Amino acid sequence: VRSWPKSAPTSLEELRAGGKPALARLLSAIESYEGHPQLISLLDEALQNPMAHVVALTGPPGVGKSTLTNAMISEYRGADKSVGVIAVDPSSQVTGGSLLGDRTRLSTDPEDQKIFVRSMAARDRLGGLSEHAIAAVILMRAVMDRVIVESVGIGQSEADVALVADSCVLCIQPGSGDSLQFMKAGIMELPDIICVTKADMGDVASRSRADVEGAMSLSARQGDWKVPVLMLSALDSTGLNDLVEACDQHVIALSERGELVQQRGEQVKAWLVDQLKVQFGQHGVAVLQASGVRWEEAVKRPFAFKQETSETFAAFWKSFS
Ligand code: GDP
Incomplete structure (x- = not known):
């Protein structure tokens, strides 16, 4: 794993304290550090704290x-x-x-x-x-x-x-x-x-x-x-x-x-399912569903969930080759 840039925030607290420069660095990291564990955890933390x-x-x-x-x-x-x-x-x-x-x-x-x-x-x-x-x-x-x-x-x-x-x-x-x-x-x-x-x-x-x-x-x-x-x-x-x-x-x-929280929850789930479909196809999502995925847990940390799912599928395909 590439090391996280020194100047970029590592937590929501740091992001909030860091003002515009911190936000700018993090937004750049979205493109160049896609899939980085630090970015994933920050995105999930941000999602939980609107x-x-x-x-x-x-x-x-x-x-x-x-x-x-x-x-x-x-x-x-x-x-x-x-x-x-x-x-x-x-x-x-x-x-x-x-x-x-x-x-x-x-x-x-x-x-x-x-x-x-x-x-x-x-x-x-x-x-x-x-x-x-x-x-x-x-x-x-x-x-x-x-x-x-x-x-x-x-x-x-x-x-x-x-x-x-x-x-x-x-x-x-x-x-x-x-x-x-x-x-x-x-x-x-x-x-x-x-x-x-x-x-x-x-x-x-x-x-x-x-x-x-x-x-x-x-x-x-x-x-x-x-x-x-x-x-x-x-x-x-x-x-x-x-x-x-x-x-x-x-x-x-x-x-x-009480619909704001509900609407945001539904949005996250719709987004996550959409992302999973793009990445793993309709069948991939069906496999997840059949394996008893707990959506209420997944939507609390969708970015990490997506990454883990990706790793699970990769390991699965590898087991065939
Ligand atoms: P966008 O493509 O939807 O972002 O539209 P713009 O904000 O670039 O505006 C398109 C054109 O409409 C520009 O020439 C603006 O000056 C003009 N415009 C925008 N708002 C108004 C307004 O309230 N009144 C008038 N008359 N023209 C406006």
């Missing part, structure tokens, strides 16, 4: 996600909350496990110790979250007050952010007919909050909002939470406060019903 409320912003390119992310960072910083941002860039895909640098359209104060922005390559053209991006969210969630995951919606990324976000915000471009398209794609069930952007465009924005509300009334979404349809302009800051408020209300509603 601090931030994770908000996902999705929507088609050009809808205003980056602009909105910038505006939300300011809102949160104004309330003295620390913010971590993962911007998933669908135009660049993960190649050979390497990630892009910090190419980002976000303009934040580099001196501010309570803002941390990372831009990461997407898993595929549809903007799906890579395994690295998910690990990064888990680490940031353990040290920040708020985490924003910005990714292009429609398709895989919608489903992927639902694996890590507490609240999903779908952004809709005024006058685009997006809502109808989303209805057809069956993704209207995923967002917890919908916002029509660029409210400063006037009537066209109001009409889109009415369309979305109409579409939502037909949606099959279950449960107690009524999905708010907001209208905002990141340009002149109208409605921004309502969005921040709606996100907070959503997570409060989840907590009050």
Whole structure:
């Protein structure tokens, strides 16, 4: 086993004490130390100790996600909350496990110790979250007050952010007919909050909002939470406060019903099963199931579990050769 870099944190306590430099080193280790026992134990520890409320912003390119992310960072910083941002860039895909640098359209104060922005390559053209991006969210969630995951919606990324976000915000471009398209794609069930952007465009924005509300009334979404349809302009800051408020209300509603912990637990299990399927196939997962795997234990330390499973399977195949 390669030795863990001296400057990188070895525990959540060190990560929290180390501020931005420690987080930066650890995020780099996600790519270059994949499978390292130290990284695995830190990821599992971070997973067990969530601090931030994770908000996902999705929507088609050009809808205003980056602009909105910038505006939300300011809102949160104004309330003295620390913010971590993962911007998933669908135009660049993960190649050979390497990630892009910090190419980002976000303009934040580099001196501010309570803002941390990372831009990461997407898993595929549809903007799906890579395994690295998910690990990064888990680490940031353990040290920040708020985490924003910005990714292009429609398709895989919608489903992927639902694996890590507490609240999903779908952004809709005024006058685009997006809502109808989303209805057809069956993704209207995923967002917890919908916002029509660029409210400063006037009537066209109001009409889109009415369309979305109409579409939502037909949606099959279950449960107690009524999905708010907001209208905002990141340009002149109208409605921004309502969005921040709606996100907070959503997570409060989840907590009050005891659903936050439950939702996060289900997310971990769904993510773990997905990972296992990718690595060992449907049959591999069936073998695990048949061997009486205890999921309630596995989800407490999914990263270690995945690694151990990998070693078990490797030993198993070796016994045949
Ligand atoms: P993204 O691709 O979803 O991240 O969208 P961007 O944030 O890059 O915004 C796309 C374009 O919409 C840019 O030209 C922005 O200046 C513009 N834009 C973003 N927010 C607003 C807004 O609230 N009002 C108006 N009028 N334009 C906006």
